Amino acid sequence: MVSKVHKRTAMYRNxxxxxxxxxxxxxxxxxxILDATKYIQDLKQKLEEINPLRVAASTKMVDYDATPKIKVEPKEEGxxxxxxxxxRCQGLLVFILEAVEDLGLEVLDARVSCVDNFCLEAVGNKQEKNEDTCPLNAQSVEQVVSQAIQNWREVTQQ
Incomplete structure (x- = not known):
């Protein structure tokens, strides 16, 4: 009797x-159950619509812009x-972080995504020991990051 009650309760929950x-x-x-069948059919239809785009992307029929976009904004101290x-840009993060460090900036916070694309947002502050050297501006930081990307390209294309 208890078994039937448990089965019925489990079926009701499911x-x-x-x-x-x-x-x-x-x-x-x-x-x-009929609603679930319709829901599954709708999901199959959506999957069939998405699948050609996925196949095109995997066979590189979709042409992506391979040039990373760079944006540098000045903040109070960095x-x-x-x-x-x-x-995806495998290894690019290392080149950028080394270039930023060579500039005398300390990365305080960074968010990076390298799954299907490459996205980096980093906050860099000027290190105290380098304050007597030439002042940095957004354009010079952008040039250094751009050069790091170029160096990465040369290394990965070999």
């Missing part, structure tokens, strides 16, 4: 879970450096 996943307002089991590319 039915309730299914109803919430497919956003069904039906109360009968049959209607929920700069915000943003580098974005539509392609």
């Amino acid at each position: 039915l309730h879970l299914l109803r919430s996943i497919i956003h069904s307002t039906s109360n009968s089991k049959t209607s929920v 700069f915000v450096i943003e580098v974005m590319s539509e392609k």
Whole structure:
């Protein structure tokens, strides 16, 4: 007897879970199952629409702009450096961070994504020991980051 109650309770919970996943307002089991079938068919159709784009991207039929975009904004004590590319750029982060360090900037905070594309947002402050050297401006930081990207390209194309 207890087993039947547990099975019925489990079935009711699963039915309730299914109803919430497919956003069904039906109360009968049959209607929920029919709604779930329609939901699965809609998902299959969406997947079929997405799949050709994915195949095109994987075979490089879709042409991405391989040149990373650079944006440098001056802040109170340093700069915000943003580098974005539509392609993955394996190893680029190391080149950029070394160039920033050579400039005498200390990276205080950085967010990086390298999954399907490359995106870096870093906050760099001037190190205290380099204050007597020539002052940095956004244009010079951008040039150094651009040169780091060029160096990375030369190394990866060999």
